Amino acid sequence: MPKLMVIVPAWNEEGAVGKVVRSVQEVLPEVPVLVIDDHSDDATAQVAEMAGARVLRLPVHLGLGGCVQTGYKLAYEMGFDYVIRVDGDGQHEAADIPKILDTLIATGSEFVIGSRFIEDAGNHTSFARSVGINFFRVLLKPILGRTIHDPTSGFVGVNRRALQVFARSFPLSYPEIEVLVVLQRRRFRFEEVSCRMHPRQSGRSSITLIKSLRYMLHVLLGVFVNVLKFDGKPLNPEGGQ
Amino acid sequence: MSYHSVFLLGGLAMIAGTLISLRRAHIRAEYSVSWLAVGAVLSGFALFPGLSERWSRSLGLEPQSYLLVVGGILISVLVFEISRVVSQLRDENVLLAQRVAILEFRIQQRQRNEQDGFENS
Numbered sequence: 001m002p003k004l005m006v007i008v009p010a011w012n013e014e015g016a017v018g019k020v021v022r023s024v025q026e027v028l029p030e031v032p033v034l035v036i037d038d039h040s041d042d043a044t045a046q047v048a049e050m051a052g053a054r055v056l057r058l059p060v061h062l063g064l065g066g067c068v069q070t071g072y073k074l075a076y077e078m079g080f081d082y083v084i085r086v087d088g089d090g091q092h093e094a095a096d097i098p099k100i101l102d103t104l105i106a107t108g109s110e111f112v113i114g115s116r117f118i119e120d121a122g123n124h125t126s127f128a129r130s131v132g133i134n135f136f137r138v139l140l141k142p143i144l145g146r147t148i149h150d151p152t153s154g155f156v157g158v159n160r161r162a163l164q165v166f167a168r169s170f171p172l173s174y175p176e177i178e179v180l181v182v183l184q185r186r187r188f189r190f191e192e193v194s195c196r197m198h199p200r201q202s203g204r205s206s207i208t209l210i211k212s213l214r215y216m217l218h219v220l221l222g223v224f225v226n227v228l229k230f231d232g233k234p235l236n237p238e239g240g241q
Numbered sequence: 242m243s244y245h246s247v248f249l250l251g252g253l254a255m256i257a258g259t260l261i262s263l264r265r266a267h268i269r270a271e272y273s274v275s276w277l278a279v280g281a282v283l284s285g286f287a288l289f290p291g292l293s294e295r296w297s298r299s300l301g302l303e304p305q306s307y308l309l310v311v312g313g314i315l316i317s318v319l320v321f322e323i324s325r326v327v328s329q330l331r332d333e334n335v336l337l338a339q340r341v342a343i344l345e346f347r348i349q350q351r352q353r354n355e356q357d358g359f360e361n362s
Binding site: 036055056059060062066069070073074172 | 334335338339341342343345346350
């Protein structure tokens, strides 16, 4: 049985994180659930702990990328083979976690994305976010050499090879899109599987309409920098650069 | 007041401010060098106007414009250097915060395991 950990990055998600933890435990009762509390102002950590999660508390607010990377670092140090990230806002369907794990194992891919757009599985996305998703889908196609249906999905699974890389280097602010370029740069394989998404249950999104321009500029710059780093040679996933 | 006097005052104020901050330990010595250098360059141009006038003529600029351009470039270099240092500090801060959080988590897990073992014995 491969060692799997589910990580839940959470910042001010006291209204949803308990339900997220319980839903994961219902589907995978033997799998440890780690909530990474990104220095919340509310009772996120206590609610997660009460629900039965292990809670890693960050001493300062690092933002999504720093928060997720902390989970990857811990999982790597503790010898986990696979990590699946589920957001703490309740948008992801825990029942789809086995699908992501099975794809990671069956294909040997380093990265599997739970996508809400492969099939129209009742997804809920704002207009602003749809525009952003389509923009990045078009932008990424020539870079990745294929279409990624849901490049901003945070419902992802990684294997130990990807964990090793992400434990050392991971985009700190808005990781989802930059990570795809990092994976392509290392000639890592990634797959998409169809997953259901719900509207967020509480709290507020880290990608609001006001922040979307900044988000797009930031991500564009991150993609540009990672493309510039590309030297055309596959990098050794076991031994760093 | 001539523009030379303005640049002299500005340069001297920069040097004095940096030295006072150094003495009060508000700025570290390694980061004060660039400010002292900019203050010295601005003061030097003000004290030796022939120098700036000769160089400005060779570039086809008015001496006042020339000094403004030089001052602007120097300040931009300093601001860029500050951004670089802040970025480095931010990266180090993230690493430290992550390491502290992971160590704290592992200590708590160990204590919890020991406690469980103690209660079960």
